[in-house]
Amino acid sequence: MVRAYNFSAGPATLPEAVLRHAQEEMLDWRGVGASIVEISHRSAEFVGVAAQAEADLRRLLSVPDDYAVLFPAGGATTQQALLALNFAAPGQTVDYVVTGHWGKLAVKQAAPCARVNLAADGGPGYRDIPPRAGWSLSADAAYVHITANETIHGVEFQDTPDVGPAPLFADFSSSIASAPLDISKYALIYAGAQKNLGPVGISVVIVRRELFERAGQPRAPIFNYAEHAAHDSMLNTPPTWNWYLLGLTVKWMLDEGGVEEFARRSAAKAALVYGAIDASGGFYRNDVVPRVRSRMNVPFFLADERLTADFVAESTAAGLLGLKGHKALGGLRASLYNAMPVAGARALVDFMGDFQRRHG
Ligand SMILES: Cc1ncc(COP(=O)(O)O)c(C=O)c1O
Structure with a gap:
């Protein structure tokens, strides 16, 4: 067997050691007699896997204690749709700084339930990040959203921008865990897992708990981050296989x-x-x-x-x-x-x- 070098943007290459580990445990997870993906998410075994993944991710990213770590099913796009729904009042302004394709799509996801102010736009070519001094931030924005790394245009924030008192939200889908990050400078960061964290089908949302005090907008419980936090991301059946592989990948990054x-x-x-x-x-x-x-x-x-x-x-x-x-x-x-x-x-x-x- 020869494994090629895989430069895919996502789903993307996973560490060989992680795949081998999963392969070894595939038929019988640690003597249970079934694979981890065949047993209840409420079982002590899976709850242990999930808790370990969270503890390891907190350690890897130095997540402060006053932040919740959520593992919602679905990708980054789903999170983009949930941001305004959870954290902006109906009709409230949200500021978006667009530095490429994914920032543009984040605006589209927020637009149905918030008043989007395009605070800065690096388009149409997206070859640079508009200088901070030129951003037109709103006085009363529910949050300011940036895309830390634009996966298609190849534009990456090198520093965390200072946006004043507004909570800073950032899409870290394609750069999470690739460098030390001071999470306390952000109110919320999110990432689809399928680049640096594991397989597609699960996301990570790291959010300052005090944001849960915001009413947001009318929404079903399944779209409510506070509910997910209250139920350890097990409001419904979570993507257990993805969560397990994410845990192995995070552990691998710590070991490396x-x-x-x-x-x-x-x-x-x-x-x-x-x-x-x-x-x-x-x-x-x-x-x-x-x-x-x-x-x-x-x-x-x-x-x-x-x-x-x-x-x-x-x-x-x-x-x-x-x-x-x-x-x-x-x-x-x-x-x-x-x-x-x-x-x-x-x-x-x-x-x-x-x-x-x-x-x-
Ligand atoms: C930076 C960024 N944001 C959002 C997305 C959308 O992610 P998903 O397909 O998981 O919804 C991607 C996908 O590649 C991305 O690279």
Whole structure:
């Protein structure tokens, strides 16, 4: 069996050690006689798995005690739809800073139940983050929303912006756990799991508990974060398999050295790939302002775009998967999440050099 290097943007590569661990426990979870995904979510065994995943995630991300950690089913988009519903009063303004595709979609999800103020928009090209001084924040916003890392446009906040007294909400779907983060600067962060945390089908929401005091808007209990918190994210049957794999992935990150280590690896991988692009004499091109280039997702283009299909076909044949760019942007994209080893980035860079020699 040969595992390729998988640069897919998500669902994305998982640590081999996690997959092997899950494989070993698949038929009989620790002597129970059934797999963890075949037993009740209320069983002592699964409740233990869930609690351990939360404890490990809290440790990995240094989550302060006054924050709840939720594990809702569904992806980041579902959370985007729930933010205004839970934390904005009907008709209240919410501020959105849009720095790419996913920020734009977050606005669409909030729009039906809040008055969205586009405080800043880096479009149409989304190659830079609009300077903070130019943001038009509202005086009475329920929250300010940013996308910490834009998975398609490859634009990443390098620091937490100061938005004054308004609670800061951030979509960390594609960069969570890739560097140390002071969570106390945010009122809420959320992430779909399928990039850095595990498999698709579960999300993580980390929210300052005092936000639960907000009435929000009329909503069913299943759309109410406070209810989820009160029931340890088991208001209904949770995605137990995903939660279990997330727990294994988080444990793996702790064992590997935690977020400090992944920040080092991420910097090394990004330096390799951007270095190769910038040294290619224009054969490859990344359009993002270097200051805000994403460490996680590197979109790039060939000067001769007719070669893109060849690049995808040849790289796939060489055991480098998932390099085709998102349809919204075209071109190519290398995602360098925590489970991608530095050796994978090196293999990509070697391939890029080889491809240039043959086609340049
Ligand atoms: C930054 C970001 N936000 C939101 C989403 C949407 O996530 P989901 O498909 O889990 O709803 C994605 C998906 O790739 C993303 O990268």
